[in-house]
Amino acid sequence: MIIRSGEEPLVELSNVTKVYGSGQAAVHALRGIGLRVQEGEFVAVMGSSGSGKSTCINIIGCLDVPSAGTYRFRDVDVGELSRDQRALLRRNYIGFIFQTYNLLARTTALENVELPLIYRGVPPKERHRLARRALESVGLSQWATHTPGELSGGQQQRVAIARAIVTEPLLLLADEPTGNLDSTNSQEIMKLLSGFNRDQGLTVVMVTHEPDVAAYAQRTVHFHDGGIDSDTLNQNQVIV
Amino acid sequence: MFGNIIQLAFRELRRNVLRSALTILGIVIGVAAVIIMVTLGRGTTKQVTEEIASLGSNQLQVRPGEHFRPGGVRTAAEQFELADAETIEREIGGIRAVAPIASKTLLTVYGNANWRTSVIGSDNNFFVAREWEVETGREFTESEVRSGKLVCVIGVTVRDNLFGTQNPLSASIRLGKLSCEIIGVLSAKGQSTFGQDQDDMLVVPIRGFQRRIAGNRDVNTIYITAQSSDLIDKIKQDVEALMRQRRHISANEEDNFYVRDIREITERVTSTTETLTALLGAVAAVSLLVGGIGIMNIMLVSVTERTREIGIRLAIGALESDVLRQFLVEAVVLASVGGIIGIALGLSGSALVSPMINIPFVFDLTITLIAFAFSAAVGVIFGYFPARKAARLNPIDALRHE
Numbered sequence: 001m002i003i004r005s006g007e008e009p010l011v012e013l014s015n016v017t018k019v020y021g022s023g024q025a026a027v028h029a030l031r032g033i034g035l036r037v038q039e040g041e042f043v044a045v046m047g048s049s050g051s052g053k054s055t056c057i058n059i060i061g062c063l064d065v066p067s068a069g070t071y072r073f074r075d076v077d078v079g080e081l082s083r084d085q086r087a088l089l090r091r092n093y094i095g096f097i098f099q100t101y102n103l104l105a106r107t108t109a110l111e112n113v114e115l116p117l118i119y120r121g122v123p124p125k126e127r128h129r130l131a132r133r134a135l136e137s138v139g140l141s142q143w144a145t146h147t148p149g150e151l152s153g154g155q156q157q158r159v160a161i162a163r164a165i166v167t168e169p170l171l172l173l174a175d176e177p178t179g180n181l182d183s184t185n186s187q188e189i190m191k192l193l194s195g196f197n198r199d200q201g202l203t204v205v206m207v208t209h210e211p212d213v214a215a216y217a218q219r220t221v222h223f224h225d226g227g228i229d230s231d232t233l234n235q236n237q238v239i240v
Numbered sequence: 241m242f243g244n245i246i247q248l249a250f251r252e253l254r255r256n257v258l259r260s261a262l263t264i265l266g267i268v269i270g271v272a273a274v275i276i277m278v279t280l281g282r283g284t285t286k287q288v289t290e291e292i293a294s295l296g297s298n299q300l301q302v303r304p305g306e307h308f309r310p311g312g313v314r315t316a317a318e319q320f321e322l323a324d325a326e327t328i329e330r331e332i333g334g335i336r337a338v339a340p341i342a343s344k345t346l347l348t349v350y351g352n353a354n355w356r357t358s359v360i361g362s363d364n365n366f367f368v369a370r371e372w373e374v375e376t377g378r379e380f381t382e383s384e385v386r387s388g389k390l391v392c393v394i395g396v397t398v399r400d401n402l403f404g405t406q407n408p409l410s411a412s413i414r415l416g417k418l419s420c421e422i423i424g425v426l427s428a429k430g431q432s433t434f435g436q437d438q439d440d441m442l443v444v445p446i447r448g449f450q451r452r453i454a455g456n457r458d459v460n461t462i463y464i465t466a467q468s469s470d471l472i473d474k475i476k477q478d479v480e481a482l483m484r485q486r487r488h489i490s491a492n493e494e495d496n497f498y499v500r501d502i503r504e505i506t507e508r509v510t511s512t513t514e515t516l517t518a519l520l521g522a523v524a525a526v527s528l529l530v531g532g533i534g535i536m537n538i539m540l541v542s543v544t545e546r547t548r549e550i551g552i553r554l555a556i557g558a559l560e561s562d563v564l565r566q567f568l569v570e571a572v573v574l575a576s577v578g579g580i581i582g583i584a585l586g587l588s589g590s591a592l593v594s595p596m597i598n599i600p601f602v603f604d605l606t607i608t609l610i611a612f613a614f615s616a617a618v619g620v621i622f623g624y625f626p627a628r629k630a631a632r633l634n635p636i637d638a639l640r641h642e
Contacts, residue, residue, distance in 0.1 A: 063555055063636040084559050090635075091557025102552045102639065105545075106255045116556040118244050163556065 008075060010171060010203055011037040011060055016069035018055050029055040031226040032069065039170070042197045042204045044214035044234075047223030053207045054175055056223065060205060061094055061173045062086040091119055095164030095172045099179035101156040103148040109135060109159045110144040116167050134166040135159070138192055154185030161192055165202070172196070174206040178213050190216045194240045216240075245562060249569035262538045263623075264578040267615040270531020271582025272589060274524040274611040275604075279590035281520035283599035285513040290600075292506045298336075298469040299369060300476055301500045302328075302462040302483065317487075317496035319458035322446065324486060328464065332478045334471035339365035339463040342449055348402060348442070349414040355401040358441040359392075359415060361449025367393075367426075369463035377409050377424030380445050388447025390415070393424040395439035418452055420444065431598075472501060528611060532618040539622035544641060547630040551638030554631070563631040564624070571623025575616035582615065583608055 018030040030052045037043055037060075047053045058064040059071060062078060065086075071078040073089060081089065090096075103112045113131040122130065135144055138158040148156050157177060164172055174193065178186035194216050196202040208214050215238045222229040253260045304317045325340035342361040347354055360366070364379045374393055384391055392413075399408050408422045429438040450457050464479065466472050476499050483497055550563055587603070594601040630638050 058636045061555075063639070064634050084561075087554065087557060087559045090555065096555050098639075102548075102555070104549060104552060107251075111251070115553070118248065119553075119557045119559075119562060121244070167557075 008072070009036040010039045010041075010074060011035070011205070012072040013056070013060070013066075014070045014072075016056075016059065016066045016071060018052070018059065018064070019067045028226050030059075030066070033226075033228050035221065035228065035231075037171075037203060037205060039203055040197070040201045041219060042194070042217045043206070044217035044220045045205065045207045045223065046209060046211075046214055046220055047229070048209070051223035052226040053223040057173050057175055057205060057207050060171075061096055062090050063096075091116065092167070093170045095167065095169040097157065097160045097164050097172070097174045097177045099176040101148070101153075101160045101180075103156055103159055103163075105149065106147055108145050108147055109140060109151065109162075112148070112159055113162045113166050116163060120167060130166055131162070134162040137165070138162045152185075153181050154188055157181065157185070157189055158192065161189070165196060168200075170203060172202050172204045174204065176207050176209070178208065178210065183212070186210070186213060190238075191240045194238070198240075245565045246569055249566045249573065252566070253570055253573060256542075259538060259542055260574060263535055263574045263619065264581065266531050266534030266538060267575060267578025267619055268582040268585060269534065270528045270615045270618075271579055271611045272586035273527035273531065275583065275586025275608055276590045276593070277520045277524035277527070278517075278604055278607040279586070279602060280593065280597075280599065281517040282602040282604055283590075283594050285517055286602055287599045288509055288513045289506075292502070292509055298466040298472055299502045300464040300466070300472065300479065301498075301502075302464065302479060303460070303498050303500070305496045305498050307496050319460060320462060320497075321457055321459055322450075324483070325459060325462050327486065328462065328479060328482060331482060332475060334467050334475055335464060336467045337365040337368040337463075337465045339363065339369045339465075340446055340459040341366065341461040341463060342446060342454060342459055343441075344449075344453060346416050346453070348398065350402040350408075350411065353402045353404075355398060357395075357398050359449070359453065360441055360443045361446035361453070362443055363446055365465075366443060366463070369465045372429065373427045374424040375427040377422070379424060385445045385447070388445050388449075388451055390418055390420040390444055390448045390452060391423045392420045392442045392444045393426060394422055394442040395426050396428045397437055397440040398442050399425055415444075415453065469503075472503070476501060524607075524611075528614055531615060535615070535618050536622045539619075540626065543626045543630070546627065547633075547638050547641040550627065550630040551633075551635050551641065554635035554638060560631045564628055567627035567631075568620070568624050571620045572616075574623065575619030578619065579612040579616050583612060586611070 013033060013035040015032045015034060016030055017028065017032050020027045020029060033052070033056065035056070045053045045057060055064065059066050066079070073093070076089070078086065078089070104115070110128070110131050113134050114127050117127040117130060132141065132144065135141055138161050140155060140158055140162065143151060143155060148159070151159065172193070177193070178189050181189065190213055193204055193206065197204050204217070206213075206217065214220050215234065215236065217234055218237055219231070219233050221231045302320070304319050306314045307317050320340070322340055325338050329335060329338040339362050344359050345356060346359045347356050363385045367374065367379060377393070379393065380391065383389075392415075394408065402408070402413060403411070408425060410421065412419050412421050414420070426439070431437060444453075446459070464475065466475050479499050480495065483499075484495065487496060489496065553563055554560075586608075591601050630641070
C-alpha cells in the first residue's frame with residue numbers, strides 16, 4: 001500500500017460515529033464528528049473522561065473501527081481496508097504511545113524498540129543500528145539492556161517513544177502520554193514530542209486532560225459528550 | 241520473516257522461564273506416566289505368559305477328585321497307584337513321558353543346618369515333564385528307580401540353605417529319620433507365576449518315597465507330556481476313559497478325578513493379566529488427562545497477560561498471521577520438548593523399575609506415540625486457540641483486556 005503525499009489532509013474524519021453495545025444499552029461514544037489534521041501539525045485533544053477523545057484517537061490509529069462515517073488517511077479510505085491492510089497502515093505510517101507505556105515485560109529496552117522493525121522485516125544489523133539511534137534520540141543509550149521493570153515511568157515512556165518513532169512514521173498518536181508521570185517527567189516527554197514535531201515534521205495527535213501538556217500543541221480540539229466542542233489554534237504555544 | 245518469527249517465539253519462551261517450565265512439566269508428567277504404566281503392564285503380561293509357556297504347553301495333569309456318595313455327601317476319592325501311570329504310558333498313544341508324583345513336606349538336616357522343604361517322589365520323567373535339567377551331578381539310574389533306593393536330586397534353594405557354598409554332591413542329608421545321598425542339583429527356576437519358590441524342593445525315586453517316607457502306595461498326581469500339543473485333546477479323552485475304567489466308575493457316575501490341561505490354566509491366567517493391563521491402561525489414561533489439564537491451566541492462566549501482549553504487537557504493526565505463527569511455534573516447541581523429555585523419562589524410568597520388580601522391559605512404540613501425540617495436541621490446542629481468539633480482537637480490545 002503506497003500512500004502518496006499530496007494536498008489533502010493527512011487525517012480526515014467525516015461524520016464518524018462509534019456506538020458500543022446495541023438497543024437500550026447502546027453507548028454513543030462518538031456522535032458524527034468531523035476532524036482534519038494536516039501534515040506537520042501538533043494537535044492536542046482534550047475533554048472529560050467519556051467525551052470520546054480516546055475513541056477518536058483509536059479510530060485514527062486503526063486500533064478500532066468506526067460504526068459509521070468515513071475516515072481517510074491521505075488518499076486512502078480506511079473503511080475499505082481489510083484487517084491486515086489496517087495492520088500494514090499501522091506498521092508503516094503510524095506510531096503509538098500509551099498512558100500505560102505498553103512495553104513488553106521482561107524484554108530489554110532495545111528489544112522493545114526493535115519489535116516494530118522485526119515485523120517490518122528489517123535485517124538484524126540494520127535493526128540494531130536503528131533501534132540504538134532511536135534510544136539515543138530519547139536519551140536512553142545507557143539503558144538499552146534494561147527491562148521495563150528496571151526503568152522509571154518516565155524512562156519507560158521514553159522507550160515507548162523510541163519504539164514509536166523508530167519506523168519513522170507519518171503520524172504519532174499519543175493517548176495521555178503523561179497521565180502516569182509527575183510534572184518533571186511530563187515536561188521531558190513533551191519536549192521530546194515537540195522536538196520530533198518541529199525538527200522532523202512528525203505529525204502528532206495527543207489526547208490529554210492536562211492544560212499544561214496541551215499547551216505544547218499548536219491546536220487544541222475539545223471533545224464533549226461524543227462531539228467536538230471547540231477547535232482552536234493555541235495562542236500561547238510552549239516553544240522548546 | 242519466518243526466521244524472525246521463530247526467533248521471537250524462542251525469545252518469548254526464554255523470557256517466561258517459569259511458564260515454559262510448568263507447561264513442559266505438565267506434558268512430561270503426562271507422557272512419562274503413561275509410558276511407565278503401560279510398559280510395566282506389558283512387562284508383567286509378558287513375564288506371566290513366558291512362565292506359563294515354560295510349564296510346557298503340551299502337558300496334562302491328572303489328580304484325584306471327589307466321590308459323590310448318595311445323600312450328597314462328598315469325600316475325597318482314592319489316590320492313584322503306580323500301576324495307573326504305567327498303564328497310561330503303555331496303553332495311550334502320542335505320549336512322550338508320564339511322571340507319577342507323590343509329595344510330602346519334611347525337615348531336611350545337614351550338619352548344623354536344617355530346612356523344611358517339599359520332598360517329591362517321582363522318576364526321571366519328572367524332569368522331562370517340568371522341562372527341568374539336572375545342572376550338576378546326574379539323574380536317577382534305572383536300578384535306583386526300580387529298587388527305590390533313597391538318593392536325591394535337590395533344588396538350588398535347598399542346596400543354598402543346607403550347604404551354602406559347599407559342594408553338595410555325594411553328601412548325605414537326613415530326610416526326617418532317613419539318610420539320603422545327593423546325586424544331583426537342578427538348574428534354578430526362580431519364582432512361579434503364583435509366587436512360589438520352585439527351587440524349594442528335592443526329588444527322590446517314587447518307590448523309595450512310598451515305602452520309606454509315605455508308608456503307602458499312593459500317587460497324588462500324574463504328569464503327562466504329549467509328543468505335540470495337537471495330541472492333547474485326544475490324550476485327554478483317552479486318559480479319562482482309561483481312568484474311569486480302572487477306577488470302576490459306572491456310566492451314570494461322574495468322574496472322581498480331574499484331567500487338567502495346562503492350556504486351561506494359561507487361558508485363565510492370561511485373562512487375568514489382560515484385565516490387569518486394561519486397568520493400568522485406564523490409570524495411564526487418567527494420568528494423561530491430568531497432565532493435559534495441567535497444560536491447559538497454565539496456558540489459560542497466561543491468556544490475560546498474553547492478550548495484552550498480542551494487543552501491543554498488533555498496535556505496532558504485527559499482522560494476525562504473524563502473531564499466530566509465533567504462538568504456534570511457541571506451543572509446538574513446548575509440546576515437543578515436553579514430549580521428548582517425557583518419553584526419555586518414561587522409558588528410562590521403566591527400564592530402571594522393571595528389573596527391580598523382576599519383569600522384562602517391553603518397549604511399546606504405539607503407546608509412546610499416542611502419549612506424545614495427545615500431550616502435544618493438548619499443548620498446541622490450548623496454546624494456539626486462545627491466542628487466535630485474542631489476535632482476532634480489535635487491537636484496542638486486546639490492549640484493554642483485564
